[in-house]
Amino acid sequence: MKKLKKISSMILLVLLLCSSVFAATVSSEKAKLEIIENNVCTIDITDTAVFEKKLIDYDLDKKELTIGLKVTNNAIRPLDKPSEIVLVIDNSISMNETIATGGSRMESVIDSAKILATELLKLNTVKLSVVSFSSGELADFGTLRDAQLRTNLTNDKTVVSNSIDSIYDDFIRVVEANDPTKLTGSKTDIEAGITLASQQFTGTCDNKFIVLLTDGVPNISLGSNKILYSGATATNTKNALKKLENDGIQVLSMMTGVTNDVESGQTNKTFKELAEEVFGTPEKPTVGKFYYITDSEIEETVSTTILNQLIAPEDGILTDIDIYDYFPQEIVSNFNFEYVELPTLGTVSEDIDLQNNMIVWHIDRLSYGESDTLSYKLTLKDNIDEAIVGVVLDTNEKVDITTEKVLDENGQKKIITSDVTPKVKVTLAEDTTKAPDPIPQTGTTITLTVIIGITLIACVVLGIKLYTKNKSMK
Numbered sequence: 001m002k003k004l005k006k007i008s009s010m011i012l013l014v015l016l017l018c019s020s021v022f023a024a025t026v027s028s029e030k031a032k033l034e035i036i037e038n039n040v041c042t043i044d045i046t047d048t049a050v051f052e053k054k055l056i057d058y059d060l061d062k063k064e065l066t067i068g069l070k071v072t073n074n075a076i077r078p079l080d081k082p083s084e085i086v087l088v089i090d091n092s093i094s095m096n097e098t099i100a101t102g103g104s105r106m107e108s109v110i111d112s113a114k115i116l117a118t119e120l121l122k123l124n125t126v127k128l129s130v131v132s133f134s135s136g137e138l139a140d141f142g143t144l145r146d147a148q149l150r151t152n153l154t155n156d157k158t159v160v161s162n163s164i165d166s167i168y169d170d171f172i173r174v175v176e177a178n179d180p181t182k183l184t185g186s187k188t189d190i191e192a193g194i195t196l197a198s199q200q201f202t203g204t205c206d207n208k209f210i211v212l213l214t215d216g217v218p219n220i221s222l223g224s225n226k227i228l229y230s231g232a233t234a235t236n237t238k239n240a241l242k243k244l245e246n247d248g249i250q251v252l253s254m255m256t257g258v259t260n261d262v263e264s265g266q267t268n269k270t271f272k273e274l275a276e277e278v279f280g281t282p283e284k285p286t287v288g289k290f291y292y293i294t295d296s297e298i299e300e301t302v303s304t305t306i307l308n309q310l311i312a313p314e315d316g317i318l319t320d321i322d323i324y325d326y327f328p329q330e331i332v333s334n335f336n337f338e339y340v341e342l343p344t345l346g347t348v349s350e351d352i353d354l355q356n357n358m359i360v361w362h363i364d365r366l367s368y369g370e371s372d373t374l375s376y377k378l379t380l381k382d383n384i385d386e387a388i389v390g391v392v393l394d395t396n397e398k399v400d401i402t403t404e405k406v407l408d409e410n411g412q413k414k415i416i417t418s419d420v421t422p423k424v425k426v427t428l429a430e431d432t433t434k435a436p437d438p439i440p441q442t443g444t445t446i447t448l449t450v451i452i453g454i455t456l457i458a459c460v461v462l463g464i465k466l467y468t469k470n471k472s473m474k
Contacts (some may be wrong), residue, residue, distance in 0.1 A: 084319035133193030141225035
């Protein structure tokens, strides 16, 4: 009995192989290719980046289609449009501390601020203003006199450079005077600095920035001349930062020289903890961007990191993009695939991956205003499966896109997908040369039919004999 089952399974396998191997095919010379739907696949990757796939060319006589893929980053650099930027620089006494470079912290900040200003003013869309802050005379603690306007908004490089130098010159005079009875410059009134800065913007520009450069946690704020590192001072300063954001002002804050030592006197919090009470953390800032750095990082942070964030922030750049273009099996089996144009950005699969029926286009980085394309041709093979004749075919199954810039709720790359695709149909062309009742001809189809018929008869006969023999043995 087991032997009979084994032989029966072999017979079934033979039949399946025969039906597969000898499946009916049609010469593409007798076929006609039609475009049924010229659909365009459009995927919004981000608010500014878009992908498009569409039929860009075809030759129906040659039975070929050319499909184009295009990805575009339409993001605009912030400073490509009129922009107003206020540099807000701390000139409190603590800035006189000597750092590893051998100079003072103030010298490093001033030099870096001048480099930043020079680079920004190379753009004819930018105007700069400069404000300094610390604390004024004792009677002025907690007022706007704790801050000083060094120059109104201007695109004059010399005026801006001189205004930044004036902060340093005044700072040195205070340090050299060393008059403890005045306490000028001894405290850090950040609220006064950013409030005065916010008053410098015009009403005609909606692209506004404040760059805050400080080395200390605020210890006084507007409306109070009491020296506090926390409580009302922290709350007032934090609220002032949030107001800037609510008013449409983008804030970039750099804090340096703030140690992790315990603050002696008023709280048991470290200076870092006090700073985070106001500014948040670099990962989760109160507003905008917050750079918490060491003194050795001042120059790089101000003249490179902040500069790049203003000119071309990473937020507008797409990175690690993968475009997966999937094909239906009917297309893979019946059409030849070849690239017409390869992309200039990134890499693409050499051919269709037959395990997944797809090609993958990978782009490491797509910057502001960049776009790229690739295209491929689908051409009907010489012999096609008769089963696709008269059937509407999707040229592609779907497109999936992932990028580091778009994550799901679990922090993983989100799959953005679309199954919109051009649709085509293969039909048999009418042959007007045929007689109404054509004489049967020998050929592939008849030969295959005969082979399959003989195989079936042989299998049936063998089955009967095995069945009879098995029955007689019982």
